[in-house]
Amino acid sequence: MRIITLILLFLSFHGFCQSNSNDYYNETHRPQFHFTPESKWMNDPNGLVYYKGKYHLFYQYYPKDIVWGPMHWGHASSIDLFNWEHHPIALYPDKLGNIFSGCAVIDKKNTAGFGKNAMIAIFTYHNDELWKQGYRNTESQAIAYSLDEGLTWTKYSGNPVIKNSSERDFRDPNVFWNDEINAWNMVLASGDRVKIFSSDNLKDWKYKSDFKPNPNISKTGTWECVDLFKMKVKGDEKEKWVMIVNHDKYTPNGGSGTRYFIGDFDGEVFKNVQPSIWLDYGTDYYAGVTFYNAPKNKRILISWMSNWLYAQKTPTRIWRSAMTLPRELVLEKNDDGYFLRQNISEGFDDILDETQSKDEIQLPYSAKKINLSQAEISFNFEGKQMSLLLSNSKNEKLKLELNNRIFSLDRSQSGITNFSDKFAESLQKMPIDEKITDFQIILDRASIEILINNGKYSMTAIFFPKEPFSNLEMESIENAQITNFRMNNVKKTW
Ligand code: FRU
Numbered sequence: 001m002r003i004i005t006l007i008l009l010f011l012s013f014h015g016f017c018q019s020n021s022n023d024y025y026n027e028t029h030r031p032q033f034h035f036t037p038e039s040k041w042m043n044d045p046n047g048l049v050y051y052k053g054k055y056h057l058f059y060q061y062y063p064k065d066i067v068w069g070p071m072h073w074g075h076a077s078s079i080d081l082f083n084w085e086h087h088p089i090a091l092y093p094d095k096l097g098n099i100f101s102g103c104a105v106i107d108k109k110n111t112a113g114f115g116k117n118a119m120i121a122i123f124t125y126h127n128d129e130l131w132k133q134g135y136r137n138t139e140s141q142a143i144a145y146s147l148d149e150g151l152t153w154t155k156y157s158g159n160p161v162i163k164n165s166s167e168r169d170f171r172d173p174n175v176f177w178n179d180e181i182n183a184w185n186m187v188l189a190s191g192d193r194v195k196i197f198s199s200d201n202l203k204d205w206k207y208k209s210d211f212k213p214n215p216n217i218s219k220t221g222t223w224e225c226v227d228l229f230k231m232k233v234k235g236d237e238k239e240k241w242v243m244i245v246n247h248d249k250y251t252p253n254g255g256s257g258t259r260y261f262i263g264d265f266d267g268e269v270f271k272n273v274q275p276s277i278w279l280d281y282g283t284d285y286y287a288g289v290t291f292y293n294a295p296k297n298k299r300i301l302i303s304w305m306s307n308w309l310y311a312q313k314t315p316t317r318i319w320r321s322a323m324t325l326p327r328e329l330v331l332e333k334n335d336d337g338y339f340l341r342q343n344i345s346e347g348f349d350d351i352l353d354e355t356q357s358k359d360e361i362q363l364p365y366s367a368k369k370i371n372l373s374q375a376e377i378s379f380n381f382e383g384k385q386m387s388l389l390l391s392n393s394k395n396e397k398l399k400l401e402l403n404n405r406i407f408s409l410d411r412s413q414s415g416i417t418n419f420s421d422k423f424a425e426s427l428q429k430m431p432i433d434e435k436i437t438d439f440q441i442i443l444d445r446a447s448i449e450i451l452i453n454n455g456k457y458s459m460t461a462i463f464f465p466k467e468p469f470s471n472l473e474m475e476s477i478e479n480a481q482i483t484n485f486r487m488n489n490v491k492k493t494w
Helices: 002-019 128-132
Strands: 040-051 054-062 072-078 084-091 098-107 118-126 139-146 170-178 183-190 193-199 206-211 223-232 239-247 257-265 270-272 286-290 300-304 327-334 337-344 352-361 365-367 374-382 385-391 397-403 406-410 428-431 438-444 447-452 457-462 471-475 481-490
Touching: 040 072, 040 118, 040 286, 040 300, 054 084, 054 098, 072 098, 084 118, 098 139, 118 170, 139 170, 183 223, 183 239, 193 223, 223 286, 223 327, 239 270, 239 286, 239 327, 257 286, 257 337, 337 447, 406 447, 406 457, 428 457
Parallel strands: 040 098, 098 170, 170 223
Antiparallel strands: 040 054, 054 072, 072 084, 098 118, 118 139, 170 183, 183 193, 193 206, 223 239, 239 257, 257 270, 286 300, 300 327, 327 337, 352 481, 365 471, 374 438, 374 481, 385 397, 385 471, 397 406, 406 428, 438 447, 447 457
């Protein structure tokens, strides 16, 4: 009897810790409404897929340490993209290798024969044993399926489905069903290009073409985590294809970065119709890919909110790194060409507590002792110059500034920065090539996501203050106008 009571006590205490305790997800710098693993290391989002009312997020995960190690796929799911439920690890390394990034699809027509509506993961095996022996072509593509909404997985016995012949970097497959050719397509990052394949059954793949941009980009580093999808152009009957590519260097502010191409695709060859555009100018927005099968044809993107330059050294101990908020992409066209806007996904409003809204505020503006730890600030803007300072009583500060169409972020005095000399090396800058109309700024303890002009320009960065920011000061050297000012607290979702 005693033992049973003890077990019950333990179970209820454990349950209590998981969901109700104020200590849960409350360590210093722990994001309160962004996705983080409960513990240990995380990098890229993987296998983003919507199925039976839930968004599934798999992710690069090393369960034994807070630095990168032999990769697994962690797993979580969410109904609204803001409240997440953790699930057991989905994919473990095996003798073919560690489980690198990839995607997941729903096989509605049972083309692979694993079952109608099987969830199928397509991922890269990275074979460390061969790598240690000096081989460099150690990456191959493989598949696994789940018949229980991603909870348990069976790897296909015929893996790998695409062997590597000679390339060193040959990874991060992204697969989609293409109605136009009645078959699957795969895009795969390979060195400084994207390789395109097609298949009837996800097991037998035919190589179709290499995508290299035209005009060529002289320096791109390694291409990683690619995505290709068709979108309707807003306000137009036209459709265009969007190709997302991540690069490990030669990005606007150093290290990891994400760019996109707009073009045409016939199931075999992708051709860009204009030069690429950076999807985000901050240092902490990488490996971004979109959900497969999302409702109403939505394109919702999540990125890893860190940078390989210092990701493994950031000052957290229990877990390391977070994902960006989910962002819905909208494709538009103006006289300069096509471009994407990113809007925080629908449902964000449900986790907001409105605290202040003003039709207009006068500059200089100052608000002290306010909660800037979990906040959303948005306003309309007219002018050319403005600075916005977040600070705390330790005189740590994060400075945003607009100077004639150059927007900049300075985190050099934002708190703990000495874990890497790359972290606050220079100002982060973003050129803005049109009149600025509005800002949305989202703060979650250790991150800032800035969206300008209804999400056309985006800057994402992390920082580690020793005490939460609690003062907001805004000023302008000219007569800038700020209207429709709104400042909300954002609720904890953990
Ligand atoms: C990108 C990346 C991928 C790779 C994975 C390994 O951050 O380097 O190219 O699959 O991380 O964890």
